[in-house]
Amino acid sequence: MRELKILAVVVVFTLITYYLVEPFAHSHMHKHVEGEGYAYADLPALDKKGDAARGKELVMGAGACTGCHAISKEGMPAGMDPTMAAQSYGVNPPDLSNAGAVYEGKFLAALIKNPAHALMVEHKFDAAKGKMHPMPQFYGAGGDKDQEVADMVAYLQSIAPKTEELTSEQAYQLACGRCHENRYAGWTQIGQTPKFKKKQDELKFNLAKADYQDALTKYMGKLPPDLSIYIRSRGEHYIKTFVENPQAYLAGTAMPRVGVSPEAMDKVIEYLEDSGDAKRHERESVGKKVMIFTLVFALFAYLWKKSLWKELH
Amino acid sequence: MAHFTKATSLHDWLNQRLAIDAVRRVMATEYWIPKDINFLWAMGMVLAITFAFLLVSGIFLLMYYQPNVKTAFDSVNYTIMTEVDFGWLWRHVHGVAASVVFLVIYIHMFTGIYYGSYKKGREMIWLSGMLLFVTFSAEAFSGYMLPWGQMSYWAGMVITNIFSLGDLHLNGLVEWIRGDYVPAQAFLNRFFMLHVLLLPLAIMGLIGLHFATLRIPHVNNQEGEEFDFEAEAEKYKKGDKKGSKVIAFANDFMSKDMFVVSIYLIFFFYLVFFHYDFAMDPVNFDPADGLKTPTHIYPEWYFLWSYEILRPFSTNIGLMAFGFAQVIYMLLPFLDRSPNAVPAHKRGAFKIWFWLLLINMIVLTAMGKMPPEGIFSTIGFFAALSFIGLWIALPIITKAERKL
Missing domain, CATH: 1.10.760.10 (Cytochrome c-like domain)
Structure with a gap:
């Protein structure tokens, strides 16, 4: 739970910064x-x-x-x-x-x-x-x-x-x-x-x-x-x-x-x-495959972590 | 001469010559990390992975990039983007990673500040980290010159002009840095050299130093708790993994690192494939033109805060403020006079200071991009003053902090 709260803080500050330097700033410049x-x-x-x-x-x-x-x-x-x-x-x-x-x-x-x-x-x-x-x-x-x-x-x-x-x-x-x-x-x-x-x-x-x-x-x-x-x-x-x-x-x-x-x-x-x-079409099709790969990788990484940390907690 | 016996296996053969078992023990299985950590402790690994992406993609880009003012732009935007198989992928990975690496560096830095991980024996960790920040900044800037677009050229012009140091009028120094009166072939060649050789070498050396600085003081933990690593390691080795306050770097810590890395990769590749524009400024897709100044010149987002400390003042004062901003983070371990090396939420006034600094950095970043006019100029001016004020206040508020 605590980690999720910390993650939320990191994400919120990142998104605020992104909003200010990209959409907000560009809407004023152009x-x-x-x-x-x-x-x-x-x-x-x-x-x-x-x-x-x-x-x-x-x-x-x-x-x-x-x-x-x-x-x-x-x-x-x-x-x-x-x-x-x-x-x-x-x-x-x-x-x-x-x-x-x-x-x-x-x-x-x-x-x-x-x-x-x-x-x-x-x-x-x-x-x-x-x-x-x-x-x-x-x-x-x-x-x-x-x-x-x-x-x-x-x-x-x-x-x-x-x-x-x-x-x-x-x-x-x-x-x-x-x-x-x-x-x-x-x-x-x-x-x-x-x-x-x-x-x-x-x-x-x-x-x-x-x-x-x-x-x-x-x-x-x-x-x-x-x-x-x-x-x-x-x-x-x-x-x-x-x-x-x-x-x-x-x-x-x-x-x-x-x-x-x-x-x-x-x-x-x-x-x-x-x-x-x-290469926009290639980018989109490769992009989808890479996203599926990273999701599967994340699942295995989670299972590996869980199996090891079972003994630690 | 050491005594060698006939090897019983490849492992044994290597072990006799390279002591791989000992290396593995020291570097991985008996390299102790505190157990009480959260995902922010994985940012080092996230940075290492991102640096690896930058290095590998950079090697591929280097095979087609041409450091010549006549051909550089097209070698990037046509040859690499269209003619080279998957050249677009390497370029987008390189461009996005160059931007994201700074996001992670800032998270890593502010994690260190929040948890007090620069105090009580950990000063060298902080200093080597800040040196990495400086070399990464130089690496990012020199790389930004290479596509030789409008923003490359004009950012090169503006940033090298800083070295004339206002009323000191050191124009000779500026010309020496550029190798010419304006950014041209000599300029592009030397920034190319810096970007692909000298600075990467320095970065790799500093990464080694940064890892080494962790060895003796050990990694900090979430509560800033001091404990006997040797005793806790003994407990772990005896099998009391649950009771021990430490875990092994590999595979215990590594498995958590890899999970965090995997989440990060989802974010990273989403940006690479579907949201890369933020990292590649549209203005830089116009070829460099020394006769046409872009309407707005601004650095990449990660330099905006220090740019905004330079900008709102008159030239000489602005340069002094800019110089202050460049070195002040380096001095953090010596400006924080508190005896406590604990997280900010246990430190009273420092906690407020931390959040004010973070907000101040974000305000400076935002104002650094806005055209310097009207209300934004005023906000930027006061944010720059607040930045300086916060750092002047730091020794005073930390000196007053009670010992816990």
Whole structure:
């Protein structure tokens, strides 16, 4: 009984100390931002029903999207390589093949109408001051502009992979990968690092990457960080809420709101876990076995102690 | 030359050459431990096991770690964590054990303080233990540099800066310690050497000394009772195990130790597999960047109390207070003037002193982590003053203690 009381004292003081230096201290050091469920409540709802066929005509035609964006799934290649694109626009405009699956519909609609507003970078791009966002606004193709935008969104959604088919690579590459390297996953802003057969190929690739990063640094103000182990340095909650609304954490940051759907965000997290916490499944399964071992060990240790101390008391 | 006969067995062969029977008797079966003890007496074994974990996991990590400012971070976070089979396990065992070992050291220390186990012939036990605390601290700090993350770099910067000693401006000393103007390759290399060679050697030597210091004064017991170990040992050997006040180190004491260790291992492996974050600060998962100071720089939890004694004062006074905190525990056997070597609950004012000190340490620890602003700064300031006050009061209240 006395030993249990002593144990209780030790445990209570340990837990108080733990509480104070971990949850309590961290709650004071870091701003807590609640998730908004990727609702993008400030953006208007997408209530018009879009027509994908009409949307395709707009995207390829009057919308002029393919002037800058590739849609490889529809056989529309990129006009220039990523490095040249970054040198022209600041960042490589994304291939739109998966855009309908990665971005929320209402976000896409808002983005087409006014990119700087949807991306929450109006502090950086203000048309009144002559600072235009590299993606021009869609001013309409002569009909009901809202309907036209809804049609384009419907088209992008119709060619995108279904939610359950979207891979974590597709989600990361489109949502994060044009600005953020992930060296542990072999990803660079200009694409997956290939296996090089010749030294020259490696040098060419690295040169293109360095040029891309220079252009990106100029565009963003600083080179966006490598996300290899952001899952350990920032954690899932921070990443999820930061992506949803970067301004809530870092007012004035050049990082745009990404406008991902909740499903795509889960895929991004999976990608970050694969690069930054690759052995998590092994850890959980080995952990369970080790816990069973220690419990059995404790049982035998108890029986051994009991058998010896029977003679001592 | 000793006389050797033809061995009758391997045991006999070894016994003639190494006296293994005698060694076993002296080290185990007739190494006498008091019977009136509780689980806190097993903390030595818990520490030995934890140190073994640190050593073994460290050996495995050492096979892949690269002490180079360009590659250190990725060798830890990519090579060891992803490419090496079970590298993640060794790293998490090493990181968690490095943190938990300090929890157990503090429990062990405060057990010693509570039961008066530093008095009347046991001063060397206390002093060698405190030397171990100091070397473990240096070991922990040097190890913290190795992943070369943001916290490694900036903690290295802040802690080595302390050696400029305020207004003495000993910048030359700081540069000598760093081997450079800022923490860089020379710095990483020397802390690597300290962490994997010099300090582990010192620790192993001191562990040997710490064990040796127990031999003559014997281990204390729960009531601080003084008795004749020889007479009690005779009783035990004659078969009166129930009546004897002593037990054999092995297997009597060992079996209790192992039971306590087994409970500890449940806790330890739970942390390793399911709750390791507390021991690995998230900030250190960003690579070292000398141009980007982290918003909050704080040491690992086990250094927070002394950090908080440094922080609330102006530079020079803070350094003096910090120096005071570093040596004062060492002097405990000489500051406690009481003639009684009994548990705190039998010692009146000392009992209050003990609990105040423990609470003070926890308050200092908590405030050491908080940003030094507003109310936390004020609490930290008064806690640091109280710490100094408590130690100044110790000789006075213990001098006044009645002899029991």
